Amino acid sequence: MAYARVAHHDAETKMRHRLLLAMLGAALLAVTGFTQKGPKWSASIKMVHEDRLNENVDSVRGIGGTFGAASWRQGETPTISVVDLTFTYGGMERELAWGIFVGRCRSASVSIVPISSFPEIELTGGGGVRVQAQLSFELPKSGQYHVNVYKDRSADQSSLVACGDFRYSAKG
Numbered sequence: 644m645a646y647a648r649v650a651h652h653d654a655e656t657k658m659r660h661r662l663l664l665a666m667l668g669a670a671l672l673a674v675t676g677f678t679q680k681g682p683k684w685s686a687s688i689k690m691v692h693e694d695r696l697n698e699n700v701d702s703v704r705g706i707g708g709t710f711g712a713a714s715w716r717q718g719e720t721p722t723i724s725v726v727d728l729t730f731t732y733g734g735m736e737r738e739l740a741w742g743i744f745v746g747r748c749r750s751a752s753v754s755i756v757p758i759s760s761f762p763e764i765e766l767t768g769g770g771g772v773r774v775q776a777q778l779s780f781e782l783p784k785s786g787q788y789h790v791n792v793y794k795d796r797s798a799d800q801s802s803l804v805a806c807g808d809f810r811y812s813a814k815g
Contacts, residue, residue, distance in 0.1 A: 680814060681716065681717055682716070682717070682782065682784065682811065682812065682813045682814070683714055683715060683716040683717075683782075683811075683812055684713075684714070684715040684716075684782075684783075684788060684809040684810065684811050684812075685712070685713070685714050685715075685809065685810055685812065686712065686713045686714075686715075686789065686790050686807035686808055686809045686810070687711075687712055687807050688710055688711035688712060688713060688728075688730060688790060688792065688805050688806065688807035689710060689805060689806065689807060690710055690804065690805050691748075691749070691803050691804060691805055691806050710730060710731050710732065710805055711728065711729050711730035711731060711792075711805065711807070712728075712729050712807070713726060713727065713728045713729075713790045713807060713809070714726070714727050715743065715782065715788075715809060716782060717781075717782040718777060718778075721781055721782075722779065722780075722781050723777060723778065723779060723780075723781075724777075724778050724780050724781065724782040725775060725776070725777050725778070726743065726761075726775065726776045726778065726790075727773070727774075727775050728741060728764070728773070728774050728775070728776075728790065729771070729772070729773045730764055730771070730772055730773075730774075730792060730805070731769075731770055731771040731772075732764075732766055732770050732792075732804065732805075733770055734794070734804065736766075736794050736795075736804075737765065737766045738763050738764065738765055738766070739763065739764040739766070739792055739793060739794060739795075739804065740758055740761070740763060740764070740792070740793040740794075740795060740796045740797075740798060741758075741761050741764055741790060741791060741792045741793065742754040742755075742756075742758045742760075742761050742790070742791055742798065743755050743756075743761075743778075743788055743789070743790055743809075744788065744789055744790075744791055745786070745787070745788060746787050746788070746789065747787055747789055747808055748789045748791075748806035748807065748808050749803075749806060750789075751800075754798065755778075755780055755788070756778050756779070756780050758796060758798050759796075760776065760778060760779075761776045762774055762775075762776055763796075764792065784811070784813075785811070787808070787809075788808075788809040789806055789807060789808045789809060790806065790807045790809065791803055791805070791806050792804045792805040792806070
């Protein structure tokens with residue numbers, strides 16, 4: 644009789660362990676599903692260069708190098724998106740404007756939201772900054788977009804300092 648109780652107890656213990664392992668596995672899958680990275684757009688920002696006779700040499704130094712990056716992802720709700728921008732600039736200007744535009748770099752296009760929706764880039768002594776914008780704009784899943792950085796809020800092509808084409812990744 645004691646043997647039957649021990650065997651029954653061992654069977655219950657094994658069943659509890661299996662149940663616990665199954666619950667842990669389900670919990671791990673659920674947590675992994677919640678922490679999985681969602682879709683996002685990424686861009687490397689490069690200085691724009693032309694043959695500008697009136698341009699300050701410091702503002703175009705390092706032509707061709709990467710001067711920043713931007714990532715654009717969904718916010719807390721589907722109708723909100725968030726843009727993170729890091730940027731380094733050696734020009735004289737200390738406050739720059741930026742925005743996301745339809746199309747590819749250097750194409751004449753419109754901003755997805757007004758330029759005033761993007762906070763100014765306020766450069767510090769080192770010339771590097773990180774800024775974030777929360778937009779009332781659903782994250783697109785297709786199309787062509789780019790980020791422009793300007794010397795001023797005019798968003799005029801003549802004040803363009805840098806640009807980066809966004810690339811979409813469904814898995815972040």
